[in-house]
Amino acid sequence: MTSLPHRLDGLRPKIEELMLIAGVSGVSIGVYVEGKANYYANFGYRDVKEKFPITEQTILPICSLTKFFICIALGTIEDILSDRTGMSRGTRYLGSENNMLIAHKETLKFTRYELAGLIIDKVSRLPWSQVVAGIAIRPWGMQRTYTKHSPTSTPNASKEYNVLNEGTPTEIHPVQAGAGSFGGLSGGMFSCVEDLLKAYSTIMTGVNNRGGKQSAIKQLEELISARTRRLHANCSLPGAFSAVTMLPELRVAVVVMSNAQGLEDYADWIHQLVLEEVLDASPRNDYIAAAKTSASATLQWYPKTLEALEKMKSAGNSRPLAEYVGTYWNRKRYLKIDFSLAREGKTLS
Incomplete structure (x- = not known):
């Protein structure tokens, strides 16, 4: 029978096609199967301009996978970390350059x-x-x-990209969330595929030992049962997309990390493609067809957005810039915009 690494290597053409459809620049994949050497596969670049390759040690935003580590730190505080508190959710706190729009004092x-x-x-x-x-x-x-965010001097740290409508990645400002700023606890950590596999393998070892001496986490059996069939998450921020599945009962984990938001749900589909091969699942899904459909729908969204913005403009409604100065809140008052005038030379803008 063909070995698992050889079978996974056979997925490279499909993974490369999924990346091409999405327009993304770099993807790193890791697979943990208890009793076997970890499998890694890397595609594309962490720095498109310099052609630096991405590896399993490349540092990337882990987005909402950060929440996993916060849950570990907390143990279990179910009402706060569930949707039962009525608190709002989402990434509406991010500005156009991945900057924080909400002051720290307002975070609650x-x-x-x-x-x-x-x-x-x-x-x-x-x-x-x-x-x-x-x-x-x-x-x-x-x-x-x-x-x-890792120090600028840290080697093998990825740039972050978004994808233009012609399907090419363009570098963007890195995510500003992290320790000491708003959003750090829900999406501000940075890691690499190699490190995440260390975390998930440790978790599954602890689960299957029912929180015994080999477990690094107290009350682990209260967080995750060894009978849990699947723990899955996929998440993104501007400039990053990650997906992970843990199968505690089978002692298997698959991690996919990337450095771009693409034109389709590529990181999740790559990770499912890999998981199907690990499990030797049948029948298989056609992720290439799904990616093409999704990318086409995404590209239709771009001109529709521009058209909607144009319709919102009122002819002859222009006013002097000074009249726009002030603070504007949305209806539910979770987001505000402050307008002020900045003088450049002798011109107000």
Whole structure:
């Protein structure tokens, strides 16, 4: 029978086609199967301009996978981390250049994870970033994982990209979330495929030992049961897309990380393609066809958005810039925009 690494290598043409359809620049994949060597496969670049290749050690935003580590730090605070509190959700706090639009003092109005961070700080008397580092990052040997954007001098850190309508990646400002800023607890950590496999394999070892001596996490059996069939997440931010599945009962994990938001749900589909091969599933899904359909629908959204914006403009409704100065809130008052005038030379803009 053909070995699993050889079978996974056979997926390369399909993965490359999915990336081409999505227009993305770099993808890193890791597979953990208990008792076997970890499998890694990497495609494309972490830096498109310099042609630096992406690897399993390339540092990327892990987006909402950050929440996994916050849950580990908390143990279980179900009401706060579920949708039962009535707190709003989403990424409406991000500006056009991945900057934070919401002041730190206003965070409790917007996300339950910021409240979770305050609880961690209060109970432990330490910042949440130090708690996560002490409970998970250091004990699990995650040497390339950060609770905020890695220092600029860090080697093998990826640029971040979005995809233009012609299907080419363009570099964007990196995500500004992280320890010490709003959004850090829900999507501000950075890591690599190699480190994430260390985390997920440790979790599954602990689950299958029912929180025994080999477990690095207290109350692990209360968080995840060994009978849990599947734990899955896929998440994105401008400039990143990640997907992961853990199968505790089978002791299998698949991680896909990338450095761009593409024209379709490519990271999740690549990860499902890999998972089907690991499980030798039958029948198989046609992810290429799904990607083409999704990318086509996304490209239709671009001109529709421009058309809608044009319709919103009222002919002859232009006013002097000074009349726009002020603070504007949306109807539900979770987002505001401050307008002011900046003088450049002798011209107001």
